[in-house]
Amino acid sequence: MASTVEVAAMRRAIAVSALGLGTTSPNPPVGCVVLDAGGRVVGEGFHRRKGEAHAEGNALAAAGAAARGGTAVVTLEPCNHVGRAPACRALLIEAGIARVVVAVVDPTSRGEGGVAELRRAGVDVEVGVLADEAELVLRPWLTALGRGTPFVTWAYSADAEDHRQVPALDVHGYDVVVGPDGQLREGTPGGHGDTFVLPGELPQGSPEKVLQALYAAGVRSLLMLSARGLAELYANAGLVDEILVHLPGRAASSPGGELPSAGFRVSAVRRLEDHVLVRAQREDPPFRAR
Structure with a gap:
């Protein structure tokens, strides 16, 4: 179960994700907050537009070495494929993230999905935290994708x-x-x-x-x-x-x-x-x- 600190971080990630509305398409607007091993916020980021760093990459860059052993709180499942930007699940693993908290599972995820790959690498993952609230920002993208x-x-x-x-x-x-x-x-x-x-x-x-x-x-x-x-x-x-x-x-x-x-x-x-x-x-x- 997500802690109160993680829930608060997710709400911050949701708010930050909205900064990408109107520019990220065809990619989704995503936000990420990184907590260090002690539960302190050490980095945050959002995805601005296709071809640029994803939310996880920007948050990890802001956190630096403080991310090791910490938690990444992200509004959408970390991507599992390499495109113009690296696969986010690989960035999280390389940064030494110990736990990932996800709001919404990505319906476009490749293979078994970023969550499965993270778990396979020994990362603790929790899914579905504040999903309804995250969908306030993701709803247009999810709706468009679905039809x-x-x-x-x-x-x-x-x-x-x-x-x-x-x-x-x-x-x-x-x-x-x-x-x-x-x-x-x-x-x-x-x-x-x-x-x-x-x-x-x-x-x-x-x-x-x-x-x-x-x-x-x-x-x-x-x-x-x-x-x-x-x-x-x-x-x-x-x-x-x-x-x-x-x-x-x-x-x-x-x-x-x-x-x-x-x-x-x-x-x-x-x-x-x-x-x-x-x-x-x-x-x-x-x-x-x-």
């Missing part, structure tokens, strides 16, 4: 007087943003490096074919800024995972404001200056990491 299309968020305004309005949002945590005119741009301009090249606008075809093409290009999360029309096609096809509704203050007493429809459940409501932001998620998420 072969990006996780789609639809944001619109419930202003009864002007449905063309869309909420002003921080878009940096999304791989790609689709404007009301159908134009595509990265949420963080240049954030993915050379891992994918986007067309200037949405490709032609059915919603599923369009999303499959974007997935093949490396996109794992997509934000659609659209009042109705375009985004409704994707929602009606069952391809929208999350809805963000901007509810202006005056709409509270106006009968025309539209909120999420059947098939979605409200997961958060908060006030932002003079309006309310309602977040709703699909009641039947298409993929779970279990």
Whole structure:
């Protein structure tokens, strides 16, 4: 069973992992915290983008020799293959890590998986620690992986007087943003490096074919800024995972404001200056990491 120190470290790793949202795709956003043999935090890291060091590599580099005999706390199972970056399970073994605490098992793990290889090398491994919390960050990547299309968020305004309005949002945590005119741009301009090249606008075809093409290009999360029309096609096809509704203050007493429809459940409501932001998620998420 994970200790209170390890649980606290996992929550820190989850928070750190979110720094990779919007730039890691097609790789997952992962965070890692390294504890020394006495349980003190000596290093942490996250994966920024494909081709660069993974979370474990960055955390071990920060910890240095203090990692030997210690514990690595990581949000996703250490990878078991060599790509542009070394296999993380090999880095952990070479660093002398004695114990690894994992939140979510990696469905893409090669061979028997990083956990099996670590155990074979004599490393104590515990899996499933705060998995539900880790999935708050990993959910778009896991969902996209499970069905072969990006996780789609639809944001619109419930202003009864002007449905063309869309909420002003921080878009940096999304791989790609689709404007009301159908134009595509990265949420963080240049954030993915050379891992994918986007067309200037949405490709032609059915919603599923369009999303499959974007997935093949490396996109794992997509934000659609659209009042109705375009985004409704994707929602009606069952391809929208999350809805963000901007509810202006005056709409509270106006009968025309539209909120999420059947098939979605409200997961958060908060006030932002003079309006309310309602977040709703699909009641039947298409993929779970279990």
